[in-house]
Amino acid sequence: MPLKKKPVNGMKDIMPREKEIRDYVTRVITDTYRSYGFTPIETPCMEDIRNLSNKQGGENEKLIFKVLKRGEKLRLDEAKDESDVVDYGMRYDLTVPLSRFYANNANELPTPFKALQIGSVWRADRPQRGRYRQFTQCDIDILGDATPLAEIELILATTATLGKLGFKGFEIRINERRILKAMAIYAGFSDEALEDVFITLDKMDKIGIEGVKSELNDHEYSKDVVEKYIGLFNELEGERDVKKALSILREHHEGMLPDEASDRLREIVDAVEAAKEADFSLVFDPTLVRGMSYYTGTIFEISMPQFGSSCGGGGRYDEMVGKFSGHDVPACGFSIGFERIILLLMESGFTIPGQSDRKVYLIEKGYPMDKLSDIMAKAAAERKNGTQVLIEWMNKNKKFQKEKLTNEGYNDFVEFFKRDA
Amino acid sequence: MPLKKKPVNGMKDIMPREKEIRDYVTRVITDTYRSYGFTPIETPCMEDIRNLSNKQGGENEKLIFKVLKRGEKLRLDEAKDESDVVDYGMRYDLTVPLSRFYANNANELPTPFKALQIGSVWRADRPQRGRYRQFTQCDIDILGDATPLAEIELILATTATLGKLGFKGFEIRINERRILKAMAIYAGFSDEALEDVFITLDKMDKIGIEGVKSELNDHEYSKDVVEKYIGLFNELEGERDVKKALSILREHHEGMLPDEASDRLREIVDAVEAAKEADFSLVFDPTLVRGMSYYTGTIFEISMPQFGSSCGGGGRYDEMVGKFSGHDVPACGFSIGFERIILLLMESGFTIPGQSDRKVYLIEKGYPMDKLSDIMAKAAAERKNGTQVLIEWMNKNKKFQKEKLTNEGYNDFVEFFKRDA
Numbered sequence: 001m002p003l004k005k006k007p008v009n010g011m012k013d014i015m016p017r018e019k020e021i022r023d024y025v026t027r028v029i030t031d032t033y034r035s036y037g038f039t040p041i042e043t044p045c046m047e048d049i050r051n052l053s054n055k056q057g058g059e060n061e062k063l064i065f066k067v068l069k070r071g072e073k074l075r076l077d078e079a080k081d082e083s084d085v086v087d088y089g090m091r092y093d094l095t096v097p098l099s100r101f102y103a104n105n106a107n108e109l110p111t112p113f114k115a116l117q118i119g120s121v122w123r124a125d126r127p128q129r130g131r132y133r134q135f136t137q138c139d140i141d142i143l144g145d146a147t148p149l150a151e152i153e154l155i156l157a158t159t160a161t162l163g164k165l166g167f168k169g170f171e172i173r174i175n176e177r178r179i180l181k182a183m184a185i186y187a188g189f190s191d192e193a194l195e196d197v198f199i200t201l202d203k204m205d206k207i208g209i210e211g212v213k214s215e216l217n218d219h220e221y222s223k224d225v226v227e228k229y230i231g232l233f234n235e236l237e238g239e240r241d242v243k244k245a246l247s248i249l250r251e252h253h254e255g256m257l258p259d260e261a262s263d264r265l266r267e268i269v270d271a272v273e274a275a276k277e278a279d280f281s282l283v284f285d286p287t288l289v290r291g292m293s294y295y296t297g298t299i300f301e302i303s304m305p306q307f308g309s310s311c312g313g314g315g316r317y318d319e320m321v322g323k324f325s326g327h328d329v330p331a332c333g334f335s336i337g338f339e340r341i342i343l344l345l346m347e348s349g350f351t352i353p354g355q356s357d358r359k360v361y362l363i364e365k366g367y368p369m370d371k372l373s374d375i376m377a378k379a380a381a382e383r384k385n386g387t388q389v390l391i392e393w394m395n396k397n398k399k400f401q402k403e404k405l406t407n408e409g410y411n412d413f414v415e416f417f418k419r420d421a
Numbered sequence: 422m423p424l425k426k427k428p429v430n431g432m433k434d435i436m437p438r439e440k441e442i443r444d445y446v447t448r449v450i451t452d453t454y455r456s457y458g459f460t461p462i463e464t465p466c467m468e469d470i471r472n473l474s475n476k477q478g479g480e481n482e483k484l485i486f487k488v489l490k491r492g493e494k495l496r497l498d499e500a501k502d503e504s505d506v507v508d509y510g511m512r513y514d515l516t517v518p519l520s521r522f523y524a525n526n527a528n529e530l531p532t533p534f535k536a537l538q539i540g541s542v543w544r545a546d547r548p549q550r551g552r553y554r555q556f557t558q559c560d561i562d563i564l565g566d567a568t569p570l571a572e573i574e575l576i577l578a579t580t581a582t583l584g585k586l587g588f589k590g591f592e593i594r595i596n597e598r599r600i601l602k603a604m605a606i607y608a609g610f611s612d613e614a615l616e617d618v619f620i621t622l623d624k625m626d627k628i629g630i631e632g633v634k635s636e637l638n639d640h641e642y643s644k645d646v647v648e649k650y651i652g653l654f655n656e657l658e659g660e661r662d663v664k665k666a667l668s669i670l671r672e673h674h675e676g677m678l679p680d681e682a683s684d685r686l687r688e689i690v691d692a693v694e695a696a697k698e699a700d701f702s703l704v705f706d707p708t709l710v711r712g713m714s715y716y717t718g719t720i721f722e723i724s725m726p727q728f729g730s731s732c733g734g735g736g737r738y739d740e741m742v743g744k745f746s747g748h749d750v751p752a753c754g755f756s757i758g759f760e761r762i763i764l765l766l767m768e769s770g771f772t773i774p775g776q777s778d779r780k781v782y783l784i785e786k787g788y789p790m791d792k793l794s795d796i797m798a799k800a801a802a803e804r805k806n807g808t809q810v811l812i813e814w815m816n817k818n819k820k821f822q823k824e825k826l827t828n829e830g831y832n833d834f835v836e837f838f839k840r841d842a
Contacts, residue, residue, distance in 0.1 A: 003469075004471060008465060008468065013525060015529065035810065076502065152797070326423050391574060
């Protein structure tokens with residue numbers, strides 16, 4: 001019986017053209033982030049299953065690929081549930097592993113520590129077009145800096161990188177978990193209701209403000225509370241300027257917003273607007289929630305005009321490292337939507353700038369093997385000068401062969417015939 | 422209860438210095454192989470468990486990390502053995518996935534197809550110093566070329582890459598599976614005995630020729646057969662020149678060696694010797710076995726003088742793609758021992774050539790946030806000129822802070838005080 005030719009369900013083979021673009025994007029990202037002082041690290045793709053299942057990852061924890069115990073530790077006959085037969089799991093993001101890494105290695109790392117990670121993550125989501133169960137994430141994080149300098153640098157570095165990849169006119173939407181909470185509490189929701197309220201609020205871009213309102217009413221919250229909450233968003237009248245929006249809220253509702261949170265947002269906006277290199281806007285989005293329950297402060301998300309949904313995001317998660325080390329370390333991260341960027345570049349017919357010349361040496365079949373070394377030496381000399389040289393046997397249908405090679409970017413053909421050898 | 426800080430057993434956190442070297446080596450490898458016309462591809466880290474368990478991978482098949490089925494497919498209560506609860510496995514090499522990839526995508530790929538893969542593989546080996554359960558492999562393969570041109574190019578490209586990384590004086594040991602078999606059959610071993618005989622022969626470098634002889638005798642093969650077999654190796658008197666060694670064997674034992682196999686070795690040696698760029702020797706090793714049972718022809722291995730054991734290797738495996746597609750495709754590959762190369766570079770105190778300048782901006786705490794943008798703009802200008810600029814707050818113990826940063830390669834400090842803002 002032949003083996004299975006297809007990749008496993010929901011994962012994909014990456015073909016040369018896409019892989020070349022992925023490699024190029026990886027280099028641009030790495031080089032730009034390194035120029036900002038971020039240092040690359042790597043952690044194993046597997047984590048102790050307990051590290052992945054402690055409620056920090058939200059919905060993603062339901063989507064873990066779990067790894068079977070091995071050898072004597074596996075007692076299938078005595079197993080009652082999954083946790084008896086599993087010890088590791090595939091990471092579903094790079095933030096949990098980074099926090100573990102920092103807790104494990106803090107003594108050897110500088111303070112603050114600016115980390116760059118690019119790596120695969122796995123989620124056993126229902127497969128759907130353009131969404132895969134193994135995909136690449138690309139994160140920068142600053143650990144050990146509680147000031148807004150961290151947010152400022154993350155936003156500047158990420159947007160500079162997107163700019164270098166040719167993106168412009170995009171938006172960074174920003175909010176603060178403490179502002180998000182303050183507005184809901186001010187309206188009259190209880191602490192316990194917040195999670196549910198935010199799941200509904202998060203649908204604003206899909207169902208609109210009336211949809212949010214009716215869903216909250218369906219959940220049987222007090223009509224007055226819902227009315228007051230929705231009123232807050234209406235008052236803003238779509239004001240997206242961070243400082244103007246915060247002023248409106250502050251004027252109408254003294255004491256509602258925590259000063260530290262609104263000051264921080266203002267400081268971030270001022271510095272980013274003054275120093276930004278790329279062409280983008282930083283806008284206030286009071287409905288921005290971000291799913292991960294580990295966020296504690298600033299949150300942000302990238303929106304591309306060409307792309308309906310988010311193209312990356314991040315925020316501050318000051319309480320996660322402490323789950324590993326026992327004492328909290330301020331932390332803030334920004335994740336670029338690597339797969340979406342690749343998709344956008346592929347769809348726009350992107351060509352990698354500064355590609356080297358591509359030349360093919362076609363050798364007639366039967367060319368004496370003892371003369372092959374002359375061809376090899378010639379190729380070596382051309383490669384030294386930066387040319388990419390592919391050597392292959394001439395096919396019977398040379399025209400078709402050349403056409404195929406032209407499609408792969410080869411534009412120069414040199415032919416070697418046995419009569420000339 | 423705090424979470425687990427350590428990486429899972431046998432896997433490791435990769436710190437910034439090592440990761441920078443790994444990234445550099447990856448770039449050198451990728452750039453060199455691309456100049457030879459190899460194109461990068463990527464496959465998922467998981468494969469259908471059946472693809473990984475069909476005896477091609479030899480011992481590695483016992484070391485697979487297996488992935489638990491999910492959702493309704495998992496019936497733990499009815500499970501009798503592992504195969505009932507597992508559907509995927511982590512790949513243990515890159516050759517099996519490449520063969521599947523080629524079988525799946527051949528129509529869209531050129532012929533021959535020259536593939537470059539760099540990626541993680543997993544083996545649940547007993548953890549030991551310097552050997553990890555997740556590690557990087559780096560393979561080039563040529564599919565669809567049955568001629569020795571494939572071997573020649575693989576050896577030239579791989580050795581050129583090693584040369585660019587600063588390695589010299591190394592050896593490529595070469596043998597042919599068909600010669601290996603012919604010598605054993607000629608001595609009188611049966612076909613069924615070959616696998617066992619080669620497992621013993623493979624220990625030659627550890628136990629010597631007398632050790633091999635006595636182990637074969639212990640396995641109760643006919644004393645005459647063992648004597649004749651050992652005699653063949655003794656006749657060579659350590660001759661390592663491929664062509665001389667083959668001549669000796671041919672003169673003494675007419676008809677023992679298959680002509681096609683010895684001609685191929687000679688052609689490979691001639692072309693490689695004439696066209697090689699790096700400083701290495703290509704030598705004959707009639708005791709070279711290579712563990713993987715999928716090899717069908719030429720096999721080779723890299724030996725570094727600084728390193729006891731192999732530093733990479735490969736060979737021809739003409740029958741693997743057919744296991745997926747139903748029809749065989751000639752295939753040959755060479756894998757660089759990525760982890761060993763990194764280890765050698767780390768131990769030799771390797772520094773990455775052509776690193777950019779590294780500068781730190783130290784900002785006094787309390788520096789007005791609204792002046793931060795000037796510093797950011799200054800940094801942006803320096804980064805444009807290729808300098809790596811790290812921005813951080815000045816610590817109380819500035820001397821210690823600078824010392825730590827100096828250790829990380831920063832050699833230039835600019836200080837910003839609030840009184841000057």
